[in-house]
Amino acid sequence: MTLAIFFGCTFIAFGPALGLFLFTIARDPLRIIIFIAGAFFWLVSLLLSSLIWFIAIKASDPRDEPLQKGLLIFGVMFSVLLQEAFRFLYYKLLRKAIEGLVALSEDGCSPISIQQMAYVAGVGFGFMSGAFSMINLLADALGPGTVGIHGDSQLYFLTSAFMTMVLIFLHTFWGILFFHGCEHRRWWEITAVIVMHLAVSGSTFCNPLYMGSLVPSYLLMATAATWAYLLSGGSAQNLQRFLLCKSCSVMGTGDPAGSSGYLDQCWGGKRVSQGLE
């Protein structure tokens, strides 16, 4: 009955991603396009980095164990850098896209903001990364056997599923952070994303000591989540209002203008009229 393990691991790994996709991305065709294009960009980065690794492996002696291990570490680090490079390229592409969308619109507002694009791009990257991590494991989870006959840990499938889940979340938050850093020319945000990504990938070399890879990854995810939330317009008060006032029916778009009296601006794809005379 390892259908149970198959479905269990699928839901653990892709449950949150499914939720994000269904409720935030699936309704809007533009977001779907950005999501798929983001997945594609990640895929191309993986293709290039695997090409480099494959050439390195073929050119080296397969029996030299430390060399193979070293090549693997080099491959992983190179892949991380290439993924972030492609994230930057995608950012550039999306900036151009925004200018085009603004030109096409009736009211000079792009139907989607760069922050929303950052979020969707992050989900796209994360989903494709998770798919590549998890799908061949899921296919083998369908058979009657479980990992362990050569001495590996029995929890292999379960920990891989949790790692995939955390990686999808991390890519989402890194997308937001990275685009924000590019937008406001804050290089230290970009560097932080790259360092976090290298740290998470590097921690997986601790496996099968799963505490060494899962715990730091979840801690980093919490950090990145908080940071991304703050950058996206969140604050502690908002969080409090959300958690406590759950029965309050705050409908509509609220009062986006607040009390500071902004002039005409775009918010959420609509031009908002003046709040104050």
Add this chain to the structure above:
Amino acid sequence: MEAAAGRCRVPLPAWWGVLFAVLAAGSCQGNSVERKIYIPLNKTAPCVRLLNATHQIGCQSSISGDTGVIHVVEKEEDLNWVLADGPHPPYMILLDGNLFNRRVMQQLKGTSRVSGLAVAVAQLSPPQGFSPGLKCPNDGFGVYSKDYGPQFAHCNKTVWNPVGSGLSYEDFDFPIFLLEDANETQVIKQCYQDHNVPRDGSGPEYPLCAMQLFSHMHAVTSTVTCMRRSSLQSTFSINPEVVCDPLLDYNVWSTLHPINSSGKVDPEKEVIIVATRIDSHSFFWNIAPGAESAVSSFVTHLAAAEALHKVSDVHLLQRNIMFTFFQGETFDYIGSSRMVYDMEKDKFPLRLDNIYSFVELNQVALRNDSILWMHTDPVSRMNKTVEAQVRNLLDILSDSSMGARVTLQEAGYSQPLPPSSFQRFLRARHIPGVVLTDHRTAFQNRYYQSMYDTPENIGMQYPEGLSPEETLEYVTDTAKSLAEVATVVARALYRLAGGANNTSAIQADPKTVTRMLYGFLIKMNNSWFQSIIKPDIKGILGDVPQHYVAVSSPVNTTYLVQYVLANLTGTVVNLTKEECLNPEKTPSSEKEMYEYAWVQGSLDPNSTSRVPYCVRSTVHLSKALSPAFELRQWGSTEYSTWTESRWKEIRARIFLVASKELEIITLVVGIAILVFSLLATYFINAKADVLFSIPRDPGAVAY
């Protein structure tokens, strides 16, 4: 905005692509996750399903393989764990070869706690003997029945194979595999020791070591059913799914004087038929060493044929001699029944009238005190003419053994014929004939039709440290003793055929006999066999020699017997390759009388090229398919109706299985995470405006 008002369109092809990727990723052989989980067992032999007119025999697994927790059974007490005590049924048993007997198998057959069996081949043959064949082989298809010699029918007088347990002819509903490699057996036992051994009296804990065997057979019930289904498929379906195939191959026959193979021989011409069988069987598929039951007899026959062809006045002999090698005799006389049928229906150059006498060689290697027994049919000898001819035959044989180290003795009137191809000829006509064996009553062979009928069974021993070439040429005692028998048979045949001269010059060559024994029992890929076959079939010389009749023809054994006979009895002719391959173009080739073969020749001593040449011989193949399939009488009780089932894949692997609790926990955690994340995302999305407000900082404008 049109974009915002558009409906959600999930691109469907993308999702099918992902699903396909999941399935494709898993079916890649040898991907690294699969290698973490499974250890494949490569050197195994399955037990397959065979069917006859009324029954199915052999083993069957479910369509997606049978899985079970491994339990090693090395003594009979270990069986109690499997049958009663073990807490994790069903079990997959790793049985020691010495326990593979009828009593244990009956216990396993009766329980549902066994999902399969893997037998580790015993290093030494069981000393008490082991034969999965029947006690009365080929009963009901020989000559003795309630109408002919009823006192001899169904082994009433003599049980030929008393050690026989009939295991091969039972029907098992779980897969049974043979583990040929001792290293793989050790790996399985190590896995069992690490995970499955009960500790402190309580049951072992998960994860447990398990094995999965795949050997799903497509045919069911009987030949009648499976051939009916196959013929319906072939008639009506564009892509027919045939479920079983009849056992078929080719008989090899050759005559001392060439005859026109597409014409008919005059009724006045008399022929003496010498016959042996060339196939064997065991419980497992494609494992049939058959050293004593088949190889010893046909090697002796080949040596006698070679000795006769060397005699100078062969062309002056009054009668012709036909050397016949029957295939499929293990399965109710497929080859001999077909030849008799062809002779009766005039599809063979000879007719039953032409047969002057019949000499058969059956199991001649294990002689006690070098006595060879001559068996005759007591029922036909009650006729005076037949009795006189048989008497003559027996006297000639006894005379030929003078001066040789073989003593021929008669088995007597009280003994019926042992199971032999001669019985099929007797069913058609009362021909005088004799069957030569090394046993008077029961078989001397205690491993009849089993995997233990190996060269050691007939006493073949080689000294240590010989290279393969030296081993090929080394003359063993077995070879010498079989050469003696061949000499006696050759001399007797010369006399029977009307030869008048002194026979002391007729000698079988022990060097040829030992090379044949080496090639057919130990290593087919030797230099002699390589030099006598056609260049384009050298791929057949690869495997461990075995002699199962199989369903694709001709099998290696048939090819090799054909080419060895051509080499030993034919002549080298000076034709080019084109002339040899197309003899009808050459005027003097007499294509109907002879067969021409272009063989690749031996290796030059210091080079890698061979010197091929053309061999002209009288060796022909005749189809050995039971007449039941020609006549489409699939339920026939007169002719053999054995078929072999078809299958898709046969493999075995071991792995660890996790406990049910872990699986359920994983599923529950997964569902919980899914539900929680869906709810959380819904609420966050619904209250997004609460959570995310516009930043007040005028510099950071959201656009």
